[in-house]
Amino acid sequence: MAATPHALQAHRNRVPAERRRPFGAFVIAVTLLAAAFTVRDLANLPDVLAHASLGFWLLTVLAVAGDALPVTLPGRWNTAAIYPSICFTFAIMIDAGLAAAVVVQGLAVAVSSLRLRHALWRAVFNLGQYALAFGIAYGTLHLISGDAAPGLLALVASATAWFAVKYLTTAAAIWLRDGGSLLPIIMGPLANEALSTGALLMLGPVIAAQTEVAPQLILVLVLPLLAVRRLSIITAEQRHLANIDTLTGLANRKALIGEVSAAVAGHAQRAVQGDARCRFGLLLLDLDRFKHVNDSLGHEVGDRLLIAVGDRLDRVVREGDLVARLGGDEFAVVAKRLDGADEARELAERIEQVLINPVVLDGMPLDVSGSIGVALYPDHGTDFATLLRHADVAMYTAKHNGDGIAVYHPDADHNSPQRLSLLADLRAMLGRPDKGGLRLFYQPQVEIATGGVVGVEALLRWQHPTRGPVSPDELIRVAEPSSVMRLLTAWVIEEAMVQLAKWDAAGLQVRMAVNVSVRDLHTGAIVEQIEDLLGRYGLEPCRLQLEITESALMADPHRVLATLTRLQLLGVGIALDDFGTGYSSLQHLRRLPLSEVKIDRSFVLSMADDPDDLVIVRSIIELAGALGLRVVAEGVEDERAWRLLQSAGCEIAQGWFYARPLPPDELADWLSRTTLPALS
Known part of the structure; x- marks a missing residue:
């Protein structure tokens, strides 16, 4: 039941071309060294066999029969083949000498190699490893015990030498074949292999002693050996399963x-x-x-x-x-x-x-x-x-x-040390009751025809305690690729709804627009959150509108469609932000449950001086009108832009021409003392 260390039993049997020469030289060297250690004793084999006892032949049969059914596991990460022979051949070495142990082990290797369809060179190399291990183990045994019966120290030292030679030659072969660092290859499975192989080796002296007294009782050991074999199989299976994905059978x-x-x-x-x-x-x-x-x-x-x-x-x-x-x-x-x-x-x-x-x-x-x-x-x-x-x-x-x-x-990497530090600060801020300088400001959205405020957009601001104000663009760039984005969005939505409820109590009813990331829409969790908050604060769903950028949406339109549809059925409005900067198609615009498009501020800011941008703005307004969508223009900063928009048929405008983003108390004051321009 010896389990060979990860290696020549593993999945990679082919040796890369550039490694064949050193690998082949090592195989030959091990084989020649094994021959040098055992050739003298092999000359005495006929005499050993002539005086072989019943116990010897029983051990030979058990060793060969055991390796005729080696246990191997399928798959790339199988790291062990289980060979039951070594406890018997180690006992033969103690009782009958080196030559007998090597010959019986050779028979077992031949049988197992045929069963596993090993190449000839591999069978020869395995036999060379065994022969070298037995040669050094036998020499160690007699070096310590001399001509006397071997004691416990000699047996332990002999078993240790056997294991060290077999294990290290296998590890060296892996290293020469696959490359990499030698030390991890040696240390990786060392504990498991030492335990399983050591147990089998130390069973050898027990079997050897029993052979001298009552060889027929060796058969009694078959049952506990089968139990050890089963334990080895379970261990190998666990090692195998620890490296695979149980669903697909691929690596994990x-x-x-x-x-x-x-x-x-x-x-x-x-x-x-x-x-x-x-x-x-x-x-x-x-x-x-x-x-x-x-x-x-x-x-x-x-x-x-x-x-x-x-x-x-x-x-x-x-x-x-x-x-x-x-x-x-x-x-x-x-x-x-x-x-x-x-x-x-x-x-x-x-x-x-x-x-x-x-x-x-x-x-x-x-x-x-x-x-x-x-x-x-x-x-x-x-x-x-x-x-x-x-x-x-x-x-x-x-x-x-x-x-x-x-x-x-x-x-494209948003994970520089500075950004990672800022992300950590943001996560910490979201965990504090006061949110550490995170606030929402609100910019009015005004109906061009009447001058009436029909809504506000919630805009995130962060006054970092040590870095000062963090720009909204940088804040989103840091948060969006991470799970913090969902935490941030959840806080923004709840904060916006709390403010809506306060304005309701004060008699101010407006629609609230909140920006969300496409990452927030990959699951339906945001729908449950919004539904819960609407009920908690007694708000109508039509008072909330979610804005999603065109470029983010077009990167994965199908994945978010189900979530957007559920939000629409709930009664929440969906706006496509920064329209005109992405690559959305008419097919997507027709299929998505949109109620509004927002013209990107870059077109609005330059349309007064750039005829092409003015054409784009007018085309967007006409397209949205044909699809039954409301149009909001961002970045309206002067009267000239306002008049161009109203002549083009735009319904709603937002920008510094009306008001900058304001904290909630200043917005209420602004509404009470401001008369907004309307069409004349």
Whole structure:
């Protein structure tokens, strides 16, 4: 039941071309050294066999029979094959000498190699390892005990020597074959292997002693040996399961971390050796619209879809690459031996292509697509955590831009130390009762025809305690890629509703517009939150309007459609902010439950001096009118812009021409003493 250390029983049987010479030299050296240790004793084998006892033949039969049924587990992360022979062959070494132990072990290796279809060189190398281990163990035994019967110290020392030789030669073979750092290869499974193999080796002296007294009673040991064998199988299964995703059978996060760590060590060594293909890539894939499948067809169908996607990914990657599932609908690929970003992008494009065809489940075709982020070692990081974070940044960029694939670039990374510090401060502020300088200001939205205030937009302001005012753009850039964005949005919505309730009590009824991120709409949680707050503060749903930017929406229109539809059914208005700056299509505008579009301020500010921008503004107003949507113009700063908008048919305007963003008490004062211009 010996479990060989991770190695030549593992998934990677092929030796890379550049490593074949040192690996082959090591195999030959071990084999020749084993021959040197055992050749003299093998000459005495005929005499040993002539005087062999019944116990010897029983042990031989048990050793060979045991290895005829070695237990191996399927899968890439199986780290052990279980061989029951060594407890019997170690007992033979004690009773009958080195030559007999090596010959019986050789028979067991031959049988197990045939069963497992090992290559001839591998069978020879395994026998060489065993022979060398027995040779050194036998020498250690007689060095300590001399001609006397071996005592406990000699037996323990002999077993320790056997284990050390077998374990270290296997670890060295892995290192020469796969590269990387030798010490982690040695230390990784050392404790488990020492426990299981040590138990079997120390059972050898017990069996040897029993053979001298009553050899037929050796058969009594079969049952406890079967129990030990079963325990070894369970241990190997647990080790195997610890590295796989139980749904798809792919690697899990633990296996991915190990693979990346090994690749870092191996590729760093290749770089020292001048290998041009010393890079590797970490590709992160997030499926689009997977939640819709779960919500509409159930988790069982969703699970089958994930299995199908995993199978496609496993087929499209190159030999030696690793596919892992990180959880949910997120997958990762470790693409080894790359010469640069172009080759990584080519693999990402192949993955994109293999996902184009629908997955047919129960006769229903399900469209599959995803966003892929790419990070390269060592260009974008030299450890797993950094590479994963940068691949995630690239994936978010791909999703945000709608490109499908993106390679990490520092300019798109919102996780600089300064921003991470600001993000930590923001998270801490949201956890304080006073919110640490976070406030909402309100800018009026005015009906151009009447001059009446029909609504206000809630605008976030943060007076940082040490940095001073943080611009709204920077605040959103820091928060949006993280989970803090949802916390921030939840606070803003509740704060806005609290203010609406206060204004209601004072007799002021206006519509409140609140900006939300597309990230806030990926789940339906925001719908439940809004419904709860409307009931808590006694507000009508039509008093709240959510604004979502065009560019963010178009990056993932299908994923947020279900949430927007639920909000519309609740009675909450949906506005498309910054209209004209993105790439939305008429089809999307027609399908989305919108009530309003807001013309981006960049067009409004320059339309008086730029005829092209004026044409764009008029076209947006006409398009929105044809679709039955209300139009709000942002950035109205002077009377000239106001008059151009009213002549173009714009309904509502917002900007410094009317008022700057104001805190709630100043807004109430402003409303009470201000007469706004209307059409004349």
